[in-house]
Amino acid sequence: MKTEENLKEMFGRKNPFKVPENYFETLAENIISQLPEESSAQVVKMSVWKKYRVHFLAAACVLSVLFSAGIYISIKENTKDAQVFDKTSVEMAETTIETEDAFDEMADYVMVDKEDMYAYISGE
């Protein structure tokens, strides 16, 4: 930059400032002597809740997941039992129908009434 070069030519970069004699020899100790004893960081006592808040929240999350899972499994088991019950009822109904069909076939084969056959089986 030409303007910058012009400034350097005109004024240079020499430091024109001075300090009192022995200023820097004692400066550091003067500064240190005026520092307060401790930095301003203060230890604040936190309540148990504040201190362990994250842990409490994590435990609550885990418990709610377990609880929800427990409910879900319980519902699923009940649904399964209901399905099994329904299946058994259908099977029983189907079995009954098959038994009656068998009776009908037998009755036709021996040329005996179904009622007579039932009566014979029951011992009447």
Added chain:
Amino acid sequence: MEPQGKPESQRKAFENIVRQYNEQLYWKIRRIVLDHEDANDVLQNTFLKAWKKLPEFKGDSKMSTWLYRIAVNESLDFLRKKKVANAVSSDAELSVANRLMADEYFDGDRGQALLYEAIATLPGVQRTVFNMRYFDEMKYSEISKILETSEGALKASYHIAVQKISEYVKRKN
């Protein structure tokens, strides 16, 4: 050097930081505030603030960068307060050169006094950018970390500062 551990060791570490950086920081402050007594006060405030803010220093920048940032802010705060107190007018700009020439702790010639008078007309941050680049020959990347400004903005600021100073000096001559 990053102070860690017990308060006692932290204090000892900070005392070493004071011994290591006091002179370096003094000159950076002096070029902004110009007067020796003012620079001494600002330097004291800088280390006091650094001591109070020490727990916040996480080592994500160099210690020198962190300290320099505090020093610049303290210097500019000082100038703002002084400006309010003195109600600076255009006449006051001329008195900067006269004040320097009368100052027992100023060893420069009339031309250098005029240069500092011209620099004193710049806004605080622009003044600081000029000092860092022109006198300290700092890289823009270093200045960027201290002032937390982009390198592009710094280059523009420096360019404008040089133009203003050149025009001011030409006018006064």
